[in-house]
Amino acid sequence: MKSYEELWSEMAHEADEIGLVELPTASLGAPPERPQAVQRYQRAVLNGTVPLLLFALMGVLLNQWGSLALVIFAGCLVSLPFVWLIRSLLPTEVAVRPLWLIPAGLLAGGLAEVSSALTSLLIKEPEVTVHLAVEGTQRSLERFLSPLHLTAYVVVGLFWFLFLPRLRRTLYYLDTKPVARGRRVAGVVALVVVPAGLLAWLALSASWDERHQEWFKEMEGERFASFSQPGLSTLPFSESLINFPTLRLTGMARTASAERERGAIIPRSDRERLGRALAYRLNSLGINNRGYQPLSQLYIRFALNFGFEDYPVLDWPHAGWHLVNALTSLPGSQEELKLRKEELDQLRQAIPTPVEQIDRLVLGLIADQYYEPQPLTDAWGGRDGVRRGLRVLGYDLKLSPTQFEKRFVNKRLLDFWLNLREEMVGLTPEQQRKRLAAEFGPAPHGYPQTLRDKYIHEWVQATSVDKLVPYLETAELVLRLHESFLKTGRYSEVSTDARWEIGIEGERFTIRDQEISSPGNTWKGGK
Amino acid sequence: MEASIKDPYSDLSDWVERAKGGEVTAFEQVVKKSRKLVIKVALPLVERHQLEDVVQETYLKVHQHLHQLQKANSFVPWLARIAVNCCHRVRKKTPLVVESRETDQTVDPTSGLATKLDLRQALQELKEFDRNILVLRELLGLSYEEVAYALLLPVGTVRSRIHYARKKLKKRMSLEE
Numbered sequence: 001m002k003s004y005e006e007l008w009s010e011m012a013h014e015a016d017e018i019g020l021v022e023l024p025t026a027s028l029g030a031p032p033e034r035p036q037a038v039q040r041y042q043r044a045v046l047n048g049t050v051p052l053l054l055f056a057l058m059g060v061l062l063n064q065w066g067s068l069a070l071v072i073f074a075g076c077l078v079s080l081p082f083v084w085l086i087r088s089l090l091p092t093e094v095a096v097r098p099l100w101l102i103p104a105g106l107l108a109g110g111l112a113e114v115s116s117a118l119t120s121l122l123i124k125e126p127e128v129t130v131h132l133a134v135e136g137t138q139r140s141l142e143r144f145l146s147p148l149h150l151t152a153y154v155v156v157g158l159f160w161f162l163f164l165p166r167l168r169r170t171l172y173y174l175d176t177k178p179v180a181r182g183r184r185v186a187g188v189v190a191l192v193v194v195p196a197g198l199l200a201w202l203a204l205s206a207s208w209d210e211r212h213q214e215w216f217k218e219m220e221g222e223r224f225a226s227f228s229q230p231g232l233s234t235l236p237f238s239e240s241l242i243n244f245p246t247l248r249l250t251g252m253a254r255t256a257s258a259e260r261e262r263g264a265i266i267p268r269s270d271r272e273r274l275g276r277a278l279a280y281r282l283n284s285l286g287i288n289n290r291g292y293q294p295l296s297q298l299y300i301r302f303a304l305n306f307g308f309e310d311y312p313v314l315d316w317p318h319a320g321w322h323l324v325n326a327l328t329s330l331p332g333s334q335e336e337l338k339l340r341k342e343e344l345d346q347l348r349q350a351i352p353t354p355v356e357q358i359d360r361l362v363l364g365l366i367a368d369q370y371y372e373p374q375p376l377t378d379a380w381g382g383r384d385g386v387r388r389g390l391r392v393l394g395y396d397l398k399l400s401p402t403q404f405e406k407r408f409v410n411k412r413l414l415d416f417w418l419n420l421r422e423e424m425v426g427l428t429p430e431q432q433r434k435r436l437a438a439e440f441g442p443a444p445h446g447y448p449q450t451l452r453d454k455y456i457h458e459w460v461q462a463t464s465v466d467k468l469v470p471y472l473e474t475a476e477l478v479l480r481l482h483e484s485f486l487k488t489g490r491y492s493e494v495s496t497d498a499r500w501e502i503g504i505e506g507e508r509f510t511i512r513d514q515e516i517s518s519p520g521n522t523w524k525g526g527k
Numbered sequence: 528m529e530a531s532i533k534d535p536y537s538d539l540s541d542w543v544e545r546a547k548g549g550e551v552t553a554f555e556q557v558v559k560k561s562r563k564l565v566i567k568v569a570l571p572l573v574e575r576h577q578l579e580d581v582v583q584e585t586y587l588k589v590h591q592h593l594h595q596l597q598k599a600n601s602f603v604p605w606l607a608r609i610a611v612n613c614c615h616r617v618r619k620k621t622p623l624v625v626e627s628r629e630t631d632q633t634v635d636p637t638s639g640l641a642t643k644l645d646l647r648q649a650l651q652e653l654k655e656f657d658r659n660i661l662v663l664r665e666l667l668g669l670s671y672e673e674v675a676y677a678l679l680l681p682v683g684t685v686r687s688r689i690h691y692a693r694k695k696l697k698k699r700m701s702l703e704e
Contacts (some may be wrong), residue, residue: 004697007646008665015567015666018578030549031593039595168679172612173592175605 039174046168047176048090048100051160052083052108058156059109062149079112086111088179088187106153107191110144134405138390141401145392199404206407212414219363246281246291253278253302260305271306278302296325297343300468320471321520324478330527331482341479348472354432354463355424361462362417366410413455433463470515474500478525481509491526543599554593557602558586564603565610567666571650572614572658577621584613604663604673611659611677649699657692664689 002010044050056079060072086108090100143149179187208216253274278299285292331337352360390400420439424432440456477500484492491504503510508526515521539560545553562582569581588609596605650658663674671689675682 004693004700007700011571011646012567012666015570016563018566018570030551031546031554031590032549034594039592043595169612169615172679173588173609175592175596175601 042171043174043176046171046174047087048104049083049087052087052105053079055105055153055156056083056108056112058152059112059144059149062109062143062152075112079108082111083108085187085190088183089191090179105157106144106150109149109153110141131405131409134401138401142391147393150393202404202408206404206411208411211418212411215414215418219359246295249274249277249281250295250298253298257298257302257305275299275302275306300347320468320516324471324475324523329525330485334486337479337482337486344472344475344479348469351468351472353429354436354459355421357463358417358421358436358459361459362414366414416452416455433460436460436463470513474511474513474516474523477502477511478523481511481525485527539602540599543593543596543602547593547596547599554590557589561603561606564606564667568607568610568662569614571647571662571666572611573617574621577617580617581610581613584616585610588613601676603667604669604677607663607667607669607673608677608679611663615655645700649696652699653692653695657688657695660685660689661692661696 041050057076060075060079086104090104256271256274278295282292282295282299285295331340389396389398389403391397420436424435427435436456437460440453440460477494477496480494481491481502484494485507490507491509493502493504496502499513499515501512501514508524511523511525513521539557542553542556542560546557565582565585566578569578573581585606589606596602650661653661659678660674660680663669663677664671669677671682671685674680674689675685678685680688
C-alpha cells in the first residue's frame with residue numbers, strides 16, 4: 001500500500017503530464033493597468049471602508065434626524081476622514097474578520113456623530129465654540145451609547161456578518177490592499193495618542209495648585225457655608241408676589257441677609273425670587289405708605305448683600321433714590337434719628353469693595369452656586385446641563401467631557417482673577433474699579449466679544465454697587481438737616497461742598513445732588 | 528508573502544510585474560509558467576473534461592484583475608484562490624461524479640489507478656473547506672500563510688484545520704495506522 005505522501009505525489013505527477021490546448025492569450029490583449037471604478041468600490045467593500053462608512057452615516061442620521069439637511073450633509077462629509085483613519089487601524093483582510101468590523105463601526109459611528117455635532121457650530125467666539133463642541137461631544141456620546149443606537153449598530157453589524165461570506169466568494173478575485181505603515185501610524189496617533197494625551201493634559205490642567213488652595217482657604221467661610229430656608233426655593237414666584245404677607249416676606253429677607261452676612265451662599269434662583277418679591281412689594285406700596293420706609297431699608301440691605309444686578313425690577317439707582325426718599329420725612333424724635341443714622345452707617349459698611357464682590361462671584365462660579373455669564377447660560381439651555389456626568393445606557397458616570405472642560409475653564413478664570421486681584425488689593429474702591437475697567441477689551445457695538453471680556457463685563461456691573469455711595473452721602477446730608485430741625489425747630493443751612501444745592505423754605509427743604517445725573521437727583525422733604 | 532515553491536515559479540514575479548504594466552508577451556509567459564499550477568488545483572476538484580473550462584476561466588479572471596494584485600510575489604496564492612473559486616463555479620454547473628468505493632468492483636485495489644481514484648473519492652467526501660486546504664497545502668506545497676491568503680482564512684484556522692483534515696482523509700482511505 002502506498003503512503004499518504006506518495007498518493008499526493010502521484011496526483012501532482014499526473015497533473016504535470018496533462019496537456020491542454022494552448023490558450024489564445026494573445027487575443028485577450030494587454031491586461032488593463034488601472035482598476036475600474038466598480039472594482040475600486042468592490043475593494044472598498046471588502047477591505048472594510050464601505051461598511052465603516054455605512055456605520056458612520058447611520059450614526060449621523062440617527063443622531064441628527066430632524067436637523068437641517070445641511071447639518072446632516074456636513075456631518076456625512078466630516079465622517080469621511082474619521083472612517084479613513086479608523087480603517088487604517090484594521091487588519092487588511094477585515095472582511096474575513098467581521099468581529100473587528102463591529103467595534104470599529106461603532107467607533108466610526110460615534111466619532112461621526114460627534115463630528116456632525118461640531119458642524120452645527122457657527123459661533124465665532126473660540127471659547128464658546130469650544131464649550132459648545134464639548135457639550136455637543138457629550139450629547140453625541142450619550143446618544144451613541146443609548147440602547148437604541150447600540151441595538152441598531154449591532155443589528156447592522158450582524159447583518160454584515162451574515163452577508164459577508166457570500167460577498168467574499170462573489171468577489172474572490174479581489175486582492176485587498178494592505179494599509180501603508182505611515183497611514184497606520186497616523187491613525188494610531190489621531191485616534192489613540194492624541195485623545196489620550198488630551199485627556200491627560202486636561203486632567204493635569206484642571207487640578208488646583210497651591211496658589212488656588214490658598215485662595216480657597218481665604219474664602220473658606222464662603223465656600224463651605226450653606227443656607228437653607230425651608231420653603232424658599234420651592235416657592236413659585238407668582239405665589240410670593242400675590243399671596244405672601246409682607247411680614248413673612250420681610251422675615252425671610254432678614255433671615256437671608258443675616259445668613260449672607262454670616263458668610264452663607266444662597267442659590268441665585270432663591271435670591272432672585274425673594275429680591276423680586278421685595279422690589280415688587282416696595283413699588284406697589286407707594287412712598288407715603290407707613291410700611292414703605294422699613295421695607296425700603298430692608299430691601300437695600302438685602303440688595304447690598306446679594307448684589308443689585310440681580311433685580312431689574314429695582315436696580316441700584318432706583319434703590320438709592322428710594323433710600324434717600326425714605327429718609328426725607330422728618331423723624332419723630334432724637335431716638336428715631338439715631339436709629340436712622342445707625343442704619344445708614346451699617347449700609348455704608350455693608351457695601352463690598354470690588355475685590356470682595358468679585359471674590360464672591362468667582363467663588364460662586366467655581367462652587368456652582370450662582371452666576372453664569374452669557375452666552376454660556378443660553379448655550380447650555382440652563383445651568384443644570386453644565387456639569388452633568390456622562391450618561392451611558394441610562395447610568396450617570398461621575399466624569400464627563402463637560403465637567404473636565406468646566407474645571408479647565410474655571411482654573412483659567414481663577415488664574416486670571418488671582419493675577420488681577422494681586423494688583424487690585426490695596427487700592428481704593430474707585431482705583432479698583434478703574435483697574436478692572438482697564439482690562440475690558442474693545443467692545444464693538446457695546447457688546448463684549450470674548451468670554452474673558454464677558455466675565456469682566458459682569459464683574460464691572462457687579463462692582464458698580466458702590467455707585468450707591470453718593471446716595472448714601474446725600475442720605476447723610478438729609479439726616480443732618482433733620483438733626484438741625486429737631487434741635488432748633490426749623491431747617492437751617494448745613495455746611496456742605498458745592499456738590500449739593502440746598503433750598504430751605506421754613507419747614508420744607510429741597511436737595512439737588514449734582515453728582516447724580518438727572519432725573520432722580522432731587523428730593524423734597526420736611527415736616 | 529513568499530511563495531514556498533520556488534523552482535517552477537522562481538521568475539514568475541518578474542513576469543507578473545511586467546504583465547501588470549500591460550505587456551502582452553509577459554502575460555503569455557505568466558500563463559505558460561503557471562498553467563501547471565492551475566491544473567494541479569483543478570485536478571482533484573473537477574472532472575477531467577472540465578479542466579479546460581477551469582483553466583480558461585481562471586486566466587480570464589487573472590487577465591481582468593491582474594492590475595489590482597498588490598504584490599507580485601503573492602501571485603501564486605492569488606492564482607490558487609482564483610482557480611479554487613473557478614472550480615467551485617464549474618462544479619456548480621456540472622457536479623463531480625465519483626463512483627462509490629463499495630460498488631466499484633472492477634478496479635484492482637492494489638493498482639495505482641485505484642489509489643488515485645481513492646484519493647479523489649476520499650477528498651470528495653471531505654467538506655469543501657477541508658478539501659481546499661489540503662489541495663493547496665499537499666499538492667501545491669503552499670505555506671500556511673499562503674493557504675490562508677488563498678482561501679481568505681485566518682492562519683490559525685488553517686493550522687488547526689489542516690491537521691484535522693489530514694486525519695480525516697487518512698481515515699477515509701484507511702491509511703491510518
